[in-house]
Amino acid sequence: xxxxxxxxxxxxxxxxxxxxxxxxxxxxxxxxxxxxxxxxxxxxxxxxxxxxxxxxxxxxxxxxxxxxxxxxxxxxxxxxxxxxxxxxxxxxxxxxxxxxxxxxxxxxxxxxxxxxxxxxxxxxxxxxxxxxxxxxxxxxxxxxxxxxxxxxxxxxxxxxxxxxxxxxxxxxxxxxxxxxxxxxxxxxxxxxxxxxxxxxxxxxxxxxxxxxxxxxxxxxxxxxxxxxxx
Amino acid sequence: xxxxxxxxxxxxxxxxxxxxxxxxxxxxxxxxxxxxxxxxxxxxxxxxxxxxxxxxxxxxxxxxxxxxxxxxxxxxxxxxxxxxxxxxxxxxxxxxxxxxxxxxxxxxxxxxxxxxxxxxxxxxxxxxxxxxxxxxxxxxxxxxxxxxxxxxxxxxxxxxxxxxxxxxxxxxxxxxxxxxxxxxxxxxxxxxxxxxxxxxxxxxxxxxxxxxxxxxxxxxxxxxxxxxxxxxxxxxxxxxxxxxxxxxxxxxxxxxxxxxxxxxxxxxxxxxxxxxxxxxxxxxxxxx
Numbered sequence: 001x002x003x004x005x006x007x008x009x010x011x012x013x014x015x016x017x018x019x020x021x022x023x024x025x026x027x028x029x030x031x032x033x034x035x036x037x038x039x040x041x042x043x044x045x046x047x048x049x050x051x052x053x054x055x056x057x058x059x060x061x062x063x064x065x066x067x068x069x070x071x072x073x074x075x076x077x078x079x080x081x082x083x084x085x086x087x088x089x090x091x092x093x094x095x096x097x098x099x100x101x102x103x104x105x106x107x108x109x110x111x112x113x114x115x116x117x118x119x120x121x122x123x124x125x126x127x128x129x130x131x132x133x134x135x136x137x138x139x140x141x142x143x144x145x146x147x148x149x150x151x152x153x154x155x156x157x158x159x160x161x162x163x164x165x166x167x168x169x170x171x172x173x174x175x176x177x178x179x180x181x182x183x184x185x186x187x188x189x190x191x192x193x194x195x196x197x198x199x200x201x202x203x204x205x206x207x208x209x210x211x212x213x214x215x216x217x218x219x220x221x222x223x224x225x226x227x228x229x230x
Numbered sequence: 231x232x233x234x235x236x237x238x239x240x241x242x243x244x245x246x247x248x249x250x251x252x253x254x255x256x257x258x259x260x261x262x263x264x265x266x267x268x269x270x271x272x273x274x275x276x277x278x279x280x281x282x283x284x285x286x287x288x289x290x291x292x293x294x295x296x297x298x299x300x301x302x303x304x305x306x307x308x309x310x311x312x313x314x315x316x317x318x319x320x321x322x323x324x325x326x327x328x329x330x331x332x333x334x335x336x337x338x339x340x341x342x343x344x345x346x347x348x349x350x351x352x353x354x355x356x357x358x359x360x361x362x363x364x365x366x367x368x369x370x371x372x373x374x375x376x377x378x379x380x381x382x383x384x385x386x387x388x389x390x391x392x393x394x395x396x397x398x399x400x401x402x403x404x405x406x407x408x409x410x411x412x413x414x415x416x417x418x419x420x421x422x423x424x425x426x427x428x429x430x431x432x433x434x435x436x437x438x439x440x441x442x443x444x445x446x447x448x449x450x451x452x453x454x455x456x457x458x459x460x461x462x463x464x465x466x467x468x469x470x471x472x473x474x475x476x477x478x479x480x481x482x483x484x485x486x487x488x489x490x491x492x493x494x495x496x497x498x499x500x501x502x503x504x505x506x507x508x509x510x511x512x513x514x515x516x517x518x
Contacts, residue, residue: 051404074410086405088398098391099398100409141409 001059002027002149002179003048008056010040010047017043018054019203025149030171030180030193032211035200036226041183042083044200045151049073049080061148075102079142083153083183085134089127093118093137096126100141111140114170132163139170150174153183168192187227191215199224235363237481243369243438245477246376250431251454252461252469253383254304254424260400260464262417263319264312267326269428269454270447271333272307276300276429277348277442278337284349292349293433300429301422308421313414330448337444345443348436372434376470379427383466392419400464453480456496460503462510471511475499 003025010018018040025031033041047054050070058066065073074080088096097111097118112119115136121129126137135155142150155171156164168189171180175193184190190197194211207214207224215221255269280289280296287295311329315322354368387393395416399406406413428447435450436442457476461468476496484492503510 049408051408069412070404070407071410071412074408080408082405082408086402086408088401088405090401091394091398095394095397099394099406099411102410145410 001025002061003181004057004059005044005048006057006059008044008047008054008058010043010052010054012043012052017203018047020056021200021203021205023198023205023208025179025181026196028175028179029195030175030182031196031198032190032194033181033183033198033200034190034214034225035206039200040203041200042153045080045153045181045183049078049151077146077148079145079147079150079178081138081142081150081152081155083157085131085138087126087129087134087137089125091126092123093126093129094122096137097140097144100144102145106144107146108144111143114143114173115140132159132166135159135163135167139167139174143174147178150178150180152180154185155182156184156186156189164189187215187221187225231361232363233485235360236365237485238478239360239363239365239369239373241478241481242474243372243477244481245473245475246372247431247435247438247450248453248457248477249376249470249473250379250427250434251450252457252473253379253466254420254427255451255454256458256461256464256466256469257396257400257420258424259458261396261403261413261420262308262312262316263403264316265319265323265326266312266424267323267451268307268329268333269326269424270449270451271330272300272303272425272428273432273435273447273450274333274337274442274444275303275432276425277432277436277446278341279429280433281346281348281436281442289349289351296433297426297429300432301426304421304423304425304428305418307425308418312421313417316414316417334444334448341444343444345441348440348442350437350440354437368437372438375430375434376473379430380466380470383423387466392416396420453496456500460500460510462512465510465512468510468512 001024006022008018008021046052155167197211197214199207258266276296279299280292283292283295311325356367357364399413403413457472461472480492483495
């Protein structure tokens with residue numbers, strides 16, 4: 001397993017958001033982290049990344065990492081595509097990408113192959129890009145570096161259907177090279193990308209298994225995710 | 231006409247001082263989120279270091295000593311006092327306020343509360359005739375230094391990797407960390423830069439006022455805070471524009487209005503900006 005999460009708990013502002021979350025992420029393919037709004041999916045990613053204080057244990061590539069500074073964890077090969085993109089709006093596209101470069105040999109070839117538009121918009125301020133273009137920047141930032149795992153948080157949120165499909169296609173290609181832990185509300189995207197699934201409910205893991213088993217069972221999908229079959 | 235020229239250049243000289251203090255203050259708050267009430271102490275340390283060093287080594291050495299003392303104080307304060315308190319903003323404010331008060335008391339206990347005559351280059355005491363106005367040359371020293379510092383800061387922010395990190399960190403420091411960058415090094419750097427700029431302001435302030443006193447930094451800091459808010463947190467250019475507006479407004483209203491009306495007008499301007507444009511002239515927190 002590339003990531004092992006055991007008994008992960010997070011308290012924020014008096015709320016017990018994660019209450020002993022336990023799951024594994026295999027070293028290949030896409031694992032979806034699912035659940036209704038507010039169950040702790042983003043908090044789980046942020047806790048793994050060290051952005052919020054947490055207890056329990058997190059092993060990344062066999063190394064215990066809980067409590068390590070975020071920047072050190074990222075430099076060890078953990079890429080993060082945050083919810084709402086978080087591009088630096090006052091910086092140009094080229095500056096956003098340059099900032100993300102960690103090593104001496106950034107993979108601009110892959111970035112420009114997957115997102116040729118970014119080359120054309122290199123001098124444009126990222127804050128003036130559309131949501132889809134900003135998502136390209138956010139994904140491109142992690143593709144510049146060699147990572148052992150990507151944490152991708154709601155990459156299709158707020159995007160037009162055509163852009164959702166394009167983003168899913170890119171993630172599908174990326175997943176051939178590096179495993180992804182994907183938080184996603186769009187079950188069609190999950191169906192397309194994910195092999196495994198972990199479902200959170202009220203800060204705890206309510207179900208784990210194959211994504212196809214979850215999404216193929218309308219009753220289970222409705223019970224766990226509050227939606228009909230995708 | 232000569233009065234207008236003199237008031238304009240004096241206002242711009244004052245603006246130069248405000249800018250030198252405010253730009254560092256703005257970067258520190260914009261990046262690290264620290265409301266640094268001890269920033270005036272950096273200015274005083276720079277001024278006193280130059281005043282102390284000048285009789286020993288001459289002004290040419292004493293000036294860099296003052297700037298370096300401001301920078302070292304900024305770095306030391308960040309590493310020793312602020313770093314353990316990044317997640318405790320209330321304690322941060324208390325520490326910087328306490329440090330400011332303790333620093334003034336320390337300077338008073340060592341060199342007394344009375345102003346000390348500050349050295350300046352001989353040419354800075356002369357005057358230049360512009361039109362019919364006799365303008366003291368120290369105004370040009372202040373304005374020229376501020377312009378050079380502004381250009382140097384913008385070059386640093388736009389042409390270097392650390393500048394890029396600072397500009398990004400002002401927008402979203404958590405995301406900078408999530409890109410694998412140790413943003414706390416940038417915190418130390420902006421405190422050091424802020425300290426150096428404040429030290430420069432201390433040296434120039436001493437030359438402008440002709441003296442240095444323990445409370446000089448704290449009194450200038452009030453207007454620097456106003457400049458930071460009007461200019462927009464984290465914006466160097468915004469600080470420069472706001473400093474010019476504040477410096478000119480203060481000078482002209484003080485001359486043509488009642489005594490003290492200049493200070494009141496600056497506070498009124500601050501209230502107006504907060505009402506109409508709460509994020510300041512730069513609107514978005516960018517370090518451009």
